[in-house]
Amino acid sequence: MNYTSPFLRRFVGAIGLLLVCSLTLAAQAVDIIRGRVLGTDAQPISNVLVTATTLGGNVSRSSRTDKNGRYTISFPGGEGDYWVTFAAVGLAPRRYQVMRTADQEILIADARMAPATVTLDAVQVSGRAAASRSDTVSDVSGTEKTLDDATAGFLNVDQLGDLAAMASAIPGVQLLLGADGGADAFSVFGLGGDQNNTQLNGLNFGDAALPRDANVMTSLSTSPYDVSRGGFSGGQLQVRTRSGSNFIRRGLSGNLITPQMQWLDQTGLATGQQFTNMSLGGSASGPIKADRAFFNSSFQYDRRLQDLQTLLSESSLGFETAGVAADSVARLLNILGAGNVPITVGGYSPERIRTTATMLNSFDYVQPNSNRGNTFAITLSGNYSGTAPVGGGG
Incomplete structure (x- = not known):
């Protein structure tokens, strides 16, 4: 006979109720x-x-x-x-x-996010302005080489002022000769001369020569990767004119080459390689108005005289050197004479005369009592070249 007291039944029921409540609370606790x-x-x-x-x-x-x-x-x-x-x-x-408002099992929290807009505070940048154009430092690639007096010592006297010859004086730069054997262009990393760029005071410059006495700073950058300057292949030749000062400077130079100063063999004499060259150059700089306006000027004048080689004046050795048979020349002259074709022209000079002239002038004006240190500059460059009697000037 099983008998359970009322007290025991109530105790077991209370324990069961506590277990059910504990499970319910545990389920709701997460x-x-x-x-x-x-x-x-x-x-x-x-x-x-x-x-x-x-x-x-x-x-x-x-x-x-x-x-x-x-x-x-x-x-x-x-x-x-x-x-x-x-x-x-x-x-x-x-x-x-x-927040839970009822008996939700899951709380939903969606969101929409927009790009952040950040407003920066005002930034003021100030610095000391350059006192003159000579303070401008250029190349950010670190490959710019300056052409100084030591480098220019490798040049011939007649090459001073020739930009291509000056650039080739820097190690690693090769000089490209023209059809007449003179300096025509320079090569950097084996590239052609058309890949180079020449600038005068930061602007593109088309002339090939400057006066040898010009008071300028010259440098060559072989990797001009500065986007503000352009020109990303070849070499970039920078020419900067120096500003005048309150000190007066004058200079004059001359160069004379005569046939008596040249030593040639019989072939050189037969082909008329001897020449006479006269060159005169000078420079001047100083104040136009003290502490305000300055000038810097230079010029060069050259004249070269050389015998003009023709079929009438050339010797048999000269014809042989040029690869022309002397009897063929004689036969041509006979044919022209038989046809009454004139082979001489009156007043025609037997010499080939080449005349060149270059000049470079710069004028600087500094504002008095200027907090910014502004400098205004004007640069004038010009050249003339003419050949007689077979060509005109330009």
């Missing part, structure tokens, strides 16, 4: 926060840091969104009331409150 983060274009945003913080206990848990912009945060023993914060690089942060 809060799950889910959501999705989208941009202003309704596209999901990944890798957004989502942080949920309880209001009562100030306990935080974090998660990051996946490629679909979704995230999940679970809070064991949650309070049902949270601050949810969204943060990502380049996006404006979001923060709002999520």
Whole structure:
């Protein structure tokens, strides 16, 4: 016979009720926060840091969104009331409150994030202006080589002032000769002369020569990668005129080459390689008005005389050197004479005369009592070249 007292039955019922209540409370003690983060274009945003913080206990848990912009945060023993914060690089942060209003199993916290707009404070940049154009430092690539007096010592006297010859005096730069054997262009890294660029005071310069007495600074950059200057292949030759000063400077130079100063073999004499060259140059600089206006001028005048080789004046050795048979020349002259074709012209000079003249002038004006140190400059360059009797000047 089984007999259970009323007290025992009540005790067992109370224990069962406590177990049921404990399971119910344990099931309700975990809060799950889910959501999705989208941009202003309704596209999901990944890798957004989502942080949920309880209001009562100030306990935080974090998660990051996946490629679909979704995230999940679970809070064991949650309070049902949270601050949810969204943060990502380049996006404006979001923060709002999520609270359980009923018996929801999952708390939904979606967000839309917009690009962050950052307004910087005003920035003022100040610096000392250059006192003159000679203070401008150019090459950011570090390959610029200056042509100084030591480098110019490798040049011939008649090459002073020739920009191509001056550039070739720098190690690693090759001189390209023209059809007449003179300096025509220079080559950097094996590139042609058309890849080079020449600038005078920062502007493109088309002349090939300057007066040898010009008071200038010359440098060559073999890798001019500065976008403010242009020219990304070949070499960039920079010529900068120096400003005058309150000191007066004068200079004069001359060069004379005569046939008596040249030693040639019989072939050179037969082909008329001897010549006479006269050159006169000078420079002057100083103040136009003390401490305000200055000038810097230079010039060069050259004249070269050389025997003009023709079929009438050439010798048999000269014909042989040129690869022409003397009897063929004689036969041509006989044919022209038989046809009454004149082979001489009256007043025609037997000499070939080449005349060149170059000049370079710069004028600088400095503003008095200027806080910015402004300097205004005008540069004038010109040249003349003429050949007689077979060519004109230009």
